[in-house]
Amino acid sequence: MAVQEIDQARAEEFGGRLLGTVSGAMLALAVSVGHRTGLYDALAELDPATSDEIAERTGLQERYIREWLAGQLAGGIVEYDAEAGTWWLPRENALSLTRAAGAHNLGILASAVSRFGEVEDDVVRAFREGGGVSWQRLERIQEWQPELTSAVFDVEAVLGLVPGLVELLREGIDVLDVGCGLGHASLRIADAYPASRVLGVDQAAKSIAAAGAEAERLGLGDVRFEQRDAAELEPGSADLVLAFDVVHDLARPYETLAAIRTALRPGGLFVMAEHALSSRPEQNVGHPLAAALYTVSLFHCMTASLSEHGEGIGLAWGEERIRPALAEAGFAEVEVQGLEGDPLNSYYIGR
Numbered sequence: 001m002a003v004q005e006i007d008q009a010r011a012e013e014f015g016g017r018l019l020g021t022v023s024g025a026m027l028a029l030a031v032s033v034g035h036r037t038g039l040y041d042a043l044a045e046l047d048p049a050t051s052d053e054i055a056e057r058t059g060l061q062e063r064y065i066r067e068w069l070a071g072q073l074a075g076g077i078v079e080y081d082a083e084a085g086t087w088w089l090p091r092e093n094a095l096s097l098t099r100a101a102g103a104h105n106l107g108i109l110a111s112a113v114s115r116f117g118e119v120e121d122d123v124v125r126a127f128r129e130g131g132g133v134s135w136q137r138l139e140r141i142q143e144w145q146p147e148l149t150s151a152v153f154d155v156e157a158v159l160g161l162v163p164g165l166v167e168l169l170r171e172g173i174d175v176l177d178v179g180c181g182l183g184h185a186s187l188r189i190a191d192a193y194p195a196s197r198v199l200g201v202d203q204a205a206k207s208i209a210a211a212g213a214e215a216e217r218l219g220l221g222d223v224r225f226e227q228r229d230a231a232e233l234e235p236g237s238a239d240l241v242l243a244f245d246v247v248h249d250l251a252r253p254y255e256t257l258a259a260i261r262t263a264l265r266p267g268g269l270f271v272m273a274e275h276a277l278s279s280r281p282e283q284n285v286g287h288p289l290a291a292a293l294y295t296v297s298l299f300h301c302m303t304a305s306l307s308e309h310g311e312g313i314g315l316a317w318g319e320e321r322i323r324p325a326l327a328e329a330g331f332a333e334v335e336v337q338g339l340e341g342d343p344l345n346s347y348y349i350g351r
């Protein structure tokens with residue numbers, strides 16, 4: 001191999017960038033703590049305050065708050081008046097960190113970092129020995145999913161992508177939510193369209209039980225949740241099938257797509273949300289979340305599928321592979337749409 005000159009400036013720039021990545025990952029853990037304890041929400045409502053005042057307001061331990069604030073200052077998140085000993089969260093920063101920010105609250109994403117980190121040993125083992133991380137081991141990520149899902153999936157906006165669909169739901173149709181998780185989409189639809197009948201299916205017993213309990217708590221009528229494999233659906237049972245952030249996770253994605261096609265009655269509609277990435281890695285360079293999403297795939301989607309000796313297609317299978325898969329499953333017509341304010345997903349509408 002020819003000896004190549006080292007470009008020193010490039011090496012230094014890369015080292016600095018990587019250091020920033022590691023520092024950012026550690027800071028994300030502290031951001032998660034701020035999100036989970038409600039510290040950002042409290043700071044957003046307070047005038048500049050001392051750590052004692054913040055402790056009084058939140059009921060949290062002052063010593064922990066003070067250490068946390070110092071790190072937040074170093075990380076450029078909060079500001080500090082050293083003379084007065086007061087701290088505050090600039091309004092602009094609150095727009096990315098408080099519950100009031102809704103889908104823009106990046107504290108939700110930060111709170112995933114430690115949950116993914118919990119299975120790192122299992123992922124390293126799978127690199128060496130093959131196999132994957134089971135859905136049971138991924139429970140803490142599953143518990144976090146609804147917080148993300150309710151921020152990311154605006155069910156009304158997704159349904160609005162298909163002209164006439166809302167009217168059909170109002171009149172009353174059969175809706176099947178495949179891989180429903182904790183039932184976010186099912187519950188929203190059951191609540192908004194009481195004339196429609198909703199069935200959510202998922203293989204995770206805990207999620208099904210939690211979704212059912214939530215339906216009961218909300219007093220919703222025509223919504224049921226069943227523990228069932230996504231590839232085993234009742235033929236001709238649905239007018240609308242949803243699969244939000246599910247198909248790439250499955251051990252048997254292609255069989256499931258065929259089962260969904262068969263579950264649809266004539267004229268029925270399939271709405272599938274998948275990540276707005278390409279199956280070609282070079283096309284994802286520059287996407288602000290691609291590196292994070294590939295980690296999600298390694299630590300969750302791909303490995304969960306491989307743990308069941310599945311396809312392990314990974315979350316970035318992209319339109320290039322999804323369109324042929326839908327055609328193969330029998331969808332003659334497929335439209336791909338995006339939603340403003342939702343850079344994460346593409347919506348595939350299959351008929």
Ligand SMILES: C[S@@+](CC[C@H](N)C(=O)[O-])C[C@H]1O[C@@H](n2cnc3c(N)ncnc32)[C@H](O)[C@@H]1O
Pocket residue numbers: 135145146149153178179180181182183184201202203204207228229230231243244245246249250251252
């Ligand atoms: C990323 S979560 C998405 C959940 C939900 N659709 C949402 O948007 O919140 C993927 C879901 O697929 C479910 N799942 C995985 N394999 C499955 C299978 N073979 N049959 C049914 N559900 C499955 C998981 O239990 C999990 O709830």
